[in-house]
Amino acid sequence: MKKKITVGNKVLFLLCAMYFITYIDRVNIATAAPFMQKDLNLSTTEMGLILSAFAYPYAFLQIFGGWIGDKVGPRKTLTFVGAIWSVATIVTGMVTGMFSAILARVGLGLGEGAAFPTATRAMAQWLPKDKFGYAQGIVHSASRLGNAVAPPLIALLIVAYGWRESFVIMGVISLVWMVVWMWYFRDNPKNHPKMTSEELEKLPRYVTKSEKKKIKVPWKALSKRILPVTFVDFCYGWTLWVYLTWLPSFLFTAYGLDIKSSALFAAGILMSGVIGDTLGGVISDRIYRKTNNLKLARRSLLIVGLSGSFIFLLPTLFVHNLAFIAISMSLAFFFLELCNAVLWAIPMDIAPNHSGTASGMMNTGFGVAGMLSPVAFGFLIAVSGNWQVPFIMSIVLLVAGIIVTLRIDPSKQLEEDTDIPIDPLNPNVKSV
Known part of the structure; x- marks a missing residue:
């Protein structure tokens, strides 16, 4: 009998797609750089500033982005930041010089900065504890695959359409992912129409919005x-x-x-x-x-x-x-x-x-x-x-x-001063 794909695995597949796409969106500029530099009359130093612009907002938004993901939930957060990095990718194909290119890359860093921490929050809600490592391995394998295939893929798009069009195409693909995520994902696994009681029993208990207010970081x-x-x-x-x-x-x-x-x-x-x-x-x-x-x-x-x-x-x-x-x-x-x-x-x-x-x-x-x-x-x-x-x-x-x-x-799980109920599936661990 063919084994049915669980809703949790479908969510994991969606996250793999996100990791794959976001890595292409962050490294595609390396392949397009010679064409951008020539068309925009940029010096090597100016191109270097554009290439590095992504890393700064990305680094500084890790903690705040993860905190937002915890408070607001992965569904809204990834939809919002997905829109940001998608638009930033499209705009990269419309830049006219160094400053507009830097702004586009900063926008990409702002969008992707919250993506992986928030995706981690989604995995913590949708997967059993003994699959945390497996899930992280699968999604990051997708990111490395994206990194490896980006040069030939972007080169193919540049040859077929042009460097500007390559950014627009990837940005549109990101927007498609964002729409699918917003439509399919639910913060509370129990609210998903395809969720089964057998799968739900294996997951940690979901903390409601009212309970979240009682939990301070x-x-x-x-x-x-x-x-x-x-x-x-x-x-x-x-x-x-x-x-x-x-x-x-x-x-x-x-x-x-x-x-x-x-x-x-x-x-x-x-x-x-x-x-x-x-x-x-x-x-x-x-x-x-x-x-x-x-x-x-x-x-x-x-x-x-x-x-x-x-x-x-x-x-x-x-x-x-x-x-x-x-x-x-x-x-x-x-x-x-x-x-x-x-x-x-x-x-x-x-x-x-x-x-x-x-x-x-x-x-x-x-x-x-x-x-x-x-x-x-x-x-x-x-x-x-x-x-x-x-x-x-x-x-x-x-x-x-x-x-x-x-x-x-x-x-040693972090001890918290909270009256959130104990997880009934594991009395030694507070619910998530």
Whole structure:
């Protein structure tokens, strides 16, 4: 008998589509940049300012965006921010110069800044606790897939229609997703017309609007618990941004590849992250189900992922062989991405009532790394004239991340002073 797809899995598919689309929308400008620069008569410095404009509002809106998602609910929040990033993407295709292009990218950062923390809140409401890691792995695999397919997809659109039209087409696709989300999703799973009692029994109890008013964000306690996760996310993000921004240039410059070959090698390396993202969440959840030890399930994957990435980045310092380095960097990226789903699952473990706010706090580390890592990497290359030097910084931060991981304990859920009822499915855990 064919197994029926649950409503929760359909919601998860919608979130995968969002992660896929938003990553294309944030990196498509890299492919269009040469055409924009030529048509708008931009200098390299001006183009650099446009490329970096996304990261600042994105980083600073993580906590506030997650808090809004907790308070207002994922349905309205993702509909609203989806409209913002969709319009910003379309407007990018209509820019006339540097300032309008910067404003469009800032708008994209404003829209996408709240997206992932709010999506985390949706997952906390729609999925059982033992599938948190799996869900985060699946959606972030979709984001890495979006990152990998963006260059050829956008290039195809540019060749067929033009660089301006490529932004308009992607913006319209984003608007379609927003409409489908608003139509299909419900904050309270019980209110979905297709929800079954069997599926609903496995989910955490939904907190009503009146109950939400009684729940105040314990900022001090929450910050204390999430800060180590934020630091590890910063260490993870620092190395990830190296891959996302400098990998093609590294292969092009250090190994003398032409632009097509370096892009193909880079795409192959980045695809290993799709596998790592999925496996990290699946393995972590499986360990949790087998042992009922959340600390072991989350910590072990972080330590293995950061350690593996550290080990396989070491050859970049000593070896100059393209095939060997491509394999080594693929393995390093695979291990690095084992951490991603786990990092996003931990805020859900620690603070289910504030999973949007908590995940926003956590992902601020990634946002700050996005502002600093590409600039520092380029600066170290310019000063030293050596591509190996900036990789040392990534290796050092990976080791620091391993050490700080030992302070993370997701098994201890955040205690709150609230009269919200205890979750009847798990008497030891307050309801979400």
